[in-house]
Amino acid sequence: MKKKGGIKARNDVSELIQVMASLTSEHNLERLLKLIVQSALDITHSDAASLYLREKDQLRFVITSNKTLERRMGKKVFESTIKAFTVAISKKSISGFAAYTGKIVNIKDVYKIEGKPYSFNKTFDEINKYRSKSMLTVPLINREGGVVGVLQLINKLSNKNKLSTYKKYDEEITISLGAQAAVALENVQLQDDLLKAHYDSIMRLSAANEFRDNETGFHVQRVSFYCELLARAYGLEEEYVKNIKYASPLHDVGKIGIPDNILKKPGRLTEEEYEIMKQHTLIGGKILVNADNDIMRLAQELAVSHHEKWDGSGYPHTLKGENIPLSGRITAIADVFDALSNKRVYKPAFPLDKTFGIIEEQAGIHFDPQLAKVFISIKDQVADVFERLKDED
Amino acid sequence: MKKKGGIKARNDVSELIQVMASLTSEHNLERLLKLIVQSALDITHSDAASLYLREKDQLRFVITSNKTLERRMGKKVFESTIKAFTVAISKKSISGFAAYTGKIVNIKDVYKIEGKPYSFNKTFDEINKYRSKSMLTVPLINREGGVVGVLQLINKLSNKNKLSTYKKYDEEITISLGAQAAVALENVQLQDDLLKAHYDSIMRLSAANEFRDNETGFHVQRVSFYCELLARAYGLEEEYVKNIKYASPLHDVGKIGIPDNILKKPGRLTEEEYEIMKQHTLIGGKILVNADNDIMRLAQELAVSHHEKWDGSGYPHTLKGENIPLSGRITAIADVFDALSNKRVYKPAFPLDKTFGIIEEQAGIHFDPQLAKVFISIKDQVADVFERLKDED
Numbered sequence: 075m076k077k078k079g080g081i082k083a084r085n086d087v088s089e090l091i092q093v094m095a096s097l098t099s100e101h102n103l104e105r106l107l108k109l110i111v112q113s114a115l116d117i118t119h120s121d122a123a124s125l126y127l128r129e130k131d132q133l134r135f136v137i138t139s140n141k142t143l144e145r146r147m148g149k150k151v152f153e154s155t156i157k158a159f160t161v162a163i164s165k166k167s168i169s170g171f172a173a174y175t176g177k178i179v180n181i182k183d184v185y186k187i188e189g190k191p192y193s194f195n196k197t198f199d200e201i202n203k204y205r206s207k208s209m210l211t212v213p214l215i216n217r218e219g220g221v222v223g224v225l226q227l228i229n230k231l232s233n234k235n236k237l238s239t240y241k242k243y244d245e246e247i248t249i250s251l252g253a254q255a256a257v258a259l260e261n262v263q264l265q266d267d268l269l270k271a272h273y274d275s276i277m278r279l280s281a282a283n284e285f286r287d288n289e290t291g292f293h294v295q296r297v298s299f300y301c302e303l304l305a306r307a308y309g310l311e312e313e314y315v316k317n318i319k320y321a322s323p324l325h326d327v328g329k330i331g332i333p334d335n336i337l338k339k340p341g342r343l344t345e346e347e348y349e350i351m352k353q354h355t356l357i358g359g360k361i362l363v364n365a366d367n368d369i370m371r372l373a374q375e376l377a378v379s380h381h382e383k384w385d386g387s388g389y390p391h392t393l394k395g396e397n398i399p400l401s402g403r404i405t406a407i408a409d410v411f412d413a414l415s416n417k418r419v420y421k422p423a424f425p426l427d428k429t430f431g432i433i434e435e436q437a438g439i440h441f442d443p444q445l446a447k448v449f450i451s452i453k454d455q456v457a458d459v460f461e462r463l464k465d466e467d
Numbered sequence: 468m469k470k471k472g473g474i475k476a477r478n479d480v481s482e483l484i485q486v487m488a489s490l491t492s493e494h495n496l497e498r499l500l501k502l503i504v505q506s507a508l509d510i511t512h513s514d515a516a517s518l519y520l521r522e523k524d525q526l527r528f529v530i531t532s533n534k535t536l537e538r539r540m541g542k543k544v545f546e547s548t549i550k551a552f553t554v555a556i557s558k559k560s561i562s563g564f565a566a567y568t569g570k571i572v573n574i575k576d577v578y579k580i581e582g583k584p585y586s587f588n589k590t591f592d593e594i595n596k597y598r599s600k601s602m603l604t605v606p607l608i609n610r611e612g613g614v615v616g617v618l619q620l621i622n623k624l625s626n627k628n629k630l631s632t633y634k635k636y637d638e639e640i641t642i643s644l645g646a647q648a649a650v651a652l653e654n655v656q657l658q659d660d661l662l663k664a665h666y667d668s669i670m671r672l673s674a675a676n677e678f679r680d681n682e683t684g685f686h687v688q689r690v691s692f693y694c695e696l697l698a699r700a701y702g703l704e705e706e707y708v709k710n711i712k713y714a715s716p717l718h719d720v721g722k723i724g725i726p727d728n729i730l731k732k733p734g735r736l737t738e739e740e741y742e743i744m745k746q747h748t749l750i751g752g753k754i755l756v757n758a759d760n761d762i763m764r765l766a767q768e769l770a771v772s773h774h775e776k777w778d779g780s781g782y783p784h785t786l787k788g789e790n791i792p793l794s795g796r797i798t799a800i801a802d803v804f805d806a807l808s809n810k811r812v813y814k815p816a817f818p819l820d821k822t823f824g825i826i827e828e829q830a831g832i833h834f835d836p837q838l839a840k841v842f843i844s845i846k847d848q849v850a851d852v853f854e855r856l857k858d859e860d
Contacts, residue, residue, distance in 0.1 A: 265657070
């Protein structure tokens with residue numbers, strides 16, 4: 075910093091400080107990875123940067139950016155040529171060495187490495203007609219001293235965009251950036267773990283009803299995925315998509331309040347029994363009432379409303395059209411589709427084509443016609459989930 | 468930075484950068500608040516610092532540190548004199564002004580404020596015989612531009628520990644620190660919200676069984692809190708304490724698999740029916756099997772083992788003593804205590820004294836003797852939970 079003179083250094087540092095705050099506030103892993111690489115490129119004035127994440131005793135190459143090649147091929151084309159690969163955490167490769175030793179590796183010319191345990195892999199350069207020269211490789215170290223990944227900067231550029239080499243100053247600034255990146259990555263991981271644990275709990279407890287119910291196996295999982303796919307294809311925001319994915323397994327949670335003699339009855343229900351059975355929507359509403367988080371609020375809404383029909387002939391409130399909450403309209407399609415396409419004690423499994431045909435027929439009668447249309451337009455994705463989560467016979 | 472000269476600035480900046488990373492990796496709110504205040508004191512060389520958090524249209528004063536007063540009274544005594552208070556977010560107070568306008572307020576002497584909408588409140592100084600002079604008040608602004616709190620620094624000290632004033636440089640460094648603090652606070656809040664939502668889901672779905680079961684109202688909540696209190700008093704790590712708090716409501720989740728005619732039978736179960744009833748432990752184990760998170764793994768363990776007895780006469784595996792998982796031994800005490808101290812269809816509620824008496828009697832027979840002793844030693848805390856979460860009649 076001293077060498078670079080006051081103003082210049084000051085700009086770099088204030089940029090670094092801004093970047094550090096922005097890394098911390100990014101909660102989406104993919105966007106965070108991009109941000110780390112882009113910030114590293116900008117702050118160090120490099121031509122290229124790559125990021126590896128640790129997976130046990132390997133490094134997985136997850137993202138790269140290369141100004142020269144992106145200019146030459148176009149960003150999209152360049153990105154499409156990149157193949158994922160892994161490197162052992164050992165002294166044999168440069169990134170592996172940084173992860174293995176926890177030390178920064180500063181190389182002036184990767185084609186002139188001598189007397190080192192690691193060597194440079196020229197494959198990328200040869201395929202892409204690129205010439206890597208200077209390289210700064212920094213382990214991303216968390217607060218406990220563990221390596222969570224490696225950041226690799228390639229081809230330092232001077233102020234006049236000439237090839238240069240990485241100085242002590244670049245090392246310092248990249249170490250700071252790397253420390254912050256490590257923490258940010260861990261935070262995102264932690265948050266993802268919490269969300270996954272929550273989803274896992276909802277799934278298990280929703281599936282617990284299967285110990286009483288005739289429905290078996292993967293019903294709640296499939297409904298969850300169908301709702302997710304339909305909500306996304308319908309153009310809803312990603313937050314809503316995630317929330318309905320988490321909430322929809324709970325659509326039948328109220329069945330817990332239905333007595334065995336009705337819930338488990340093999341034959342047709344009498345009028346009176348059917349009225350009791352319908353109560354599962356309202357009981358679900360009671361179980362999930364007054365929640366203070368979005369997932370449970372949505373779960374309550376769809377538990378109550380997933381048996382309403384577009385033409386007003388559903389239950390419990392005989393709501394009509396758009397008066398039915400969107401979550402209920404989405405879940406209705408997912409739930410009926412799953413019931414039809416799988417075996418039940420009272421019916422065989424219908425083939426997928428026939429099932430989609432029924433959804434189409436019922437558009438505007440049972441189902442929101444627009445949602446039904448969108449659901450049919452994503453047939454292939456729906457069929458994928460169906461195949462992947464098939465009930466065992 | 469320019470003015471302060473290279474080396475000095477460099478140390479400050481590298482300290483700032485280190486602090487920024489450490490703020491981000493602190494996930495406990497209380498420790499984070501302390502860290503923010505302490506870091507602000509250190510980096511700006513101030514005598515005192517306070518932190519306010521935003522609550523709707525108010526600022527809540529949450530923490531303060533004051534070197535002079537801590538030296539004079541001792542840290543503990545000083546902290547005990549501090550009273551929580553709130554300030555309106557308006558132009559009338561200094562912290563309120565910073566939050567209202569989103570602007571930094573730099574005052575040379577708070578006793579000589581003229582021509583400003585805000586004034587200095589002397590109460591603290593008068594009570595503590597302290598003299599506030601220079602003051603730097605910085606709004607903590609998140610990435611969306613919202614004010615999440617206010618950081619207030621008091622009495623800038625020179626290198627020779629003389630009273631000084633805050634310069635442009637202090638403003639810049641405090642703004643950077645504040646931005647990072649805002650993000651860190653939001654991250655902790657987000658994580659707490661996720662955990663709360665998860666707990667809420669577990670509670671609701673555990674309580675859903677009450678729609679079938681004879682047990683009513685707050686049973687699962689109380690068991691959860693009793694397990695938490697007992698685990699903490701027994702000296703277990705806070706992570707385990709939190710996990711058992713979350714996991715224990717699920718101890719009877721397997722009852723979902725018990726038929727109505729047994730679960731809801733008002734009279735005594737026959738030998739055969741009792742054998743089926745006992746299966747709820749193993750069914751719980753199946754519902755919760757193969758989880759990939761700590762809470763659910765613990766829930767599985769205690770669902771299976773909470774009916775084992777210390778002397779080996781329990782079920783399902785007639786385990787003995789320390790062969791019974793700790794979580795099962797803890798939940799056994801909480802569950803039996805709650806069953807005894809509340810009304811059931813087959814028995815009246817026992818008074819708390821009698822209930823504790825039974826726990827004591829059964830130490831070494833039904834219960835782990837050490838855990839039973841600890842549980843009795845926290846009678847008052849247990850009674851608090853009992854009173855707070857009383858079943859309605």
